[in-house]
Amino acid sequence: xxxxxxxxxxxxVRSCFALGKEERFEDGMESNxxxxxxxxxxxxxxxxxxSLMPLLVTKRVNAEVAGEALRWLxxxxxxxxxxxxxxxLEHLLLNSSSPHVRDGAILGLSFMHDASxxxxxxxxxxxxxxxxxKRDIGQVLSQLESKSQCPSSSEKSVR
Amino acid sequence: MPKKKLPPISSKKVAPAVVKSIDEWxxxxxxxxxxxxxxxxxxxVDWWQKVTGVDVELRTSQPKKALFQDEGNLEGxxxxxxxxxxxxxxxxxxxxxxxxxxxxxxxxxxxxxxAQELFLKYLSQWFQLNLCPPLRRLAFGAILLHPVSxxxxxxxxxxxxxxxxxIDPQGSSDFVYQxxxxxxxxxxxxxxxxxxxxxxxxxxxxxxxxQVGPDFVHVVSEDKAKFECRLELDINxxxxxxxxxxxxxxxxxxxELVKLGREIALSGPYxxxxxxxxxx
Numbered sequence: 001x002x003x004x005x006x007x008x009x010x011x012x013v014r015s016c017f018a019l020g021k022e023e024r025f026e027d028g029m030e031s032n033x034x035x036x037x038x039x040x041x042x043x044x045x046x047x048x049x050x051s052l053m054p055l056l057v058t059k060r061v062n063a064e065v066a067g068e069a070l071r072w073l074x075x076x077x078x079x080x081x082x083x084x085x086x087x088x089l090e091h092l093l094l095n096s097s098s099p100h101v102r103d104g105a106i107l108g109l110s111f112m113h114d115a116s117x118x119x120x121x122x123x124x125x126x127x128x129x130x131x132x133x134k135r136d137i138g139q140v141l142s143q144l145e146s147k148s149q150c151p152s153s154s155e156k157s158v159r
Numbered sequence: 160m161p162k163k164k165l166p167p168i169s170s171k172k173v174a175p176a177v178v179k180s181i182d183e184w185x186x187x188x189x190x191x192x193x194x195x196x197x198x199x200x201x202x203x204v205d206w207w208q209k210v211t212g213v214d215v216e217l218r219t220s221q222p223k224k225a226l227f228q229d230e231g232n233l234e235g236x237x238x239x240x241x242x243x244x245x246x247x248x249x250x251x252x253x254x255x256x257x258x259x260x261x262x263x264x265x266x267x268x269x270x271x272x273x274a275q276e277l278f279l280k281y282l283s284q285w286f287q288l289n290l291c292p293p294l295r296r297l298a299f300g301a302i303l304l305h306p307v308s309x310x311x312x313x314x315x316x317x318x319x320x321x322x323x324x325x326i327d328p329q330g331s332s333d334f335v336y337q338x339x340x341x342x343x344x345x346x347x348x349x350x351x352x353x354x355x356x357x358x359x360x361x362x363x364x365x366x367x368x369x370q371v372g373p374d375f376v377h378v379v380s381e382d383k384a385k386f387e388c389r390l391e392l393d394i395n396x397x398x399x400x401x402x403x404x405x406x407x408x409x410x411x412x413x414x415e416l417v418k419l420g421r422e423i424a425l426s427g428p429y430x431x432x433x434x435x436x437x438x439x
Contacts, residue, residue, distance in 0.1 A: 087245055
């Protein structure tokens with residue numbers, strides 16, 4: 001990604017999360033934050049997800065806002081960013097120390113209906129300390145194992 | 160829509176080479192890229208030191224961006240390890256000494272074979288030490304150069320690699336040709352696709368010395384322009400097949416990607432098909 005574009009997207013990401021910090025989220029309801037997030041995703045695709053990753057991976061955002069972001073990232077139908085969004089959700093499910101973040105990742109993965117996430121979900125259920133989240137992971141696993149849907153994305157260049 | 164079946168890779172169908180030796184190409188850079196599985200934790204690693212047996216020369220950490228880089232000069236090349244979310248890169252490129260040499264020729268590590276040998280020596284160590292994590296995708300990249308006397312000679316040389324394209328070597332400039340010729344791998348049951356991207360161009364380089372004053376700019380010296388044929392390779396496993404590939408499988412897979420890159424450097428992107436058509 002050209003550095004000028006990357007810098008601009010980084011600024012937009014920070015602004016978006018600053019917005020989220022001021023909002024109160026209601027389960028399943030859109031918000032200014034979610035609308036902004038999805039608008040940026042639709043405009044910038046995987047570049048936006050890549051800009052988002054360091055922020056979420058290095059825990060530089062409020063955990064509740066991060067969890068909300070993951071939920072909406074999973075719910076999005078933006079096709080070209082599907083693979084990078086799924087990687088991010090799986091990575092945070094397996095590596096985040098915050099239960100809010102893991103909860104958001106589980107919900108996001110449940111919306112993606114992608115059986116490729118099954119191995120990560122199986123690993124996650126083994127190590128999840130919270131029973132409620134363990135149950136949620138189990139439900140998503142059952143859902144995916146019975147449906148086994150697997151949308152694909154194509155990226156030819158690795159530069 | 161049913162997927163079009165891709166022709167398998169077969170060494171028996173490799174076309175006669177356009178160049179006599181792979182070492183007609185100089186390697187400006189060679190790259191291994193791996194996309195780790197989501198369980199791979201992001202952070203600093205000690206791979207560079209373990210693989211080379213010497214201390215890192217320069218470590219760059221940007222924790223807020225989850226970016227980590229170790230690098231140093233080794234045996235005529237500069238080896239760099241870069242880690243970021245979703246990506247691991249090993250790169251062998253020019254050394255610092257060549258960087259700062261005024262008026263030096265094109266920046267190269269060495270001839271392709273020697274660069275490849277050096278690069279694979281360190282990668283093999285990484286594999287053998289079981290440091291390579293499971294990957295969902297991998298790639299081989301290269302920037303190859305061949306100095307020529309002028310642009311026309313460069314285009315004439317490139318025409319031999321690109322018989323499907325008509326280039327007017329005298330009346331053309333700024334020509335760039337990029338193509339992907341995917342193939343099915345011989346590994347993983349043949350259902351696994353490899354993208355073979357190549358980019359072909361002729362570059363011009365020159366240096367000028369300028370004197371700048373409060374109200375003037377003078378060109379005080381100017382080197383003769385230099386030309387080179389440039390081939391950029393990106394041979395990668397297709398994104399719609401996500402493994403995961405265990406650390407044990409990766410070396411064999413990477414060997415296959417390197418082999419495909421060499422074939423393009425020797426015979427061009429059309430290689431076998433064009434040759435078989437020409438024989439008819």
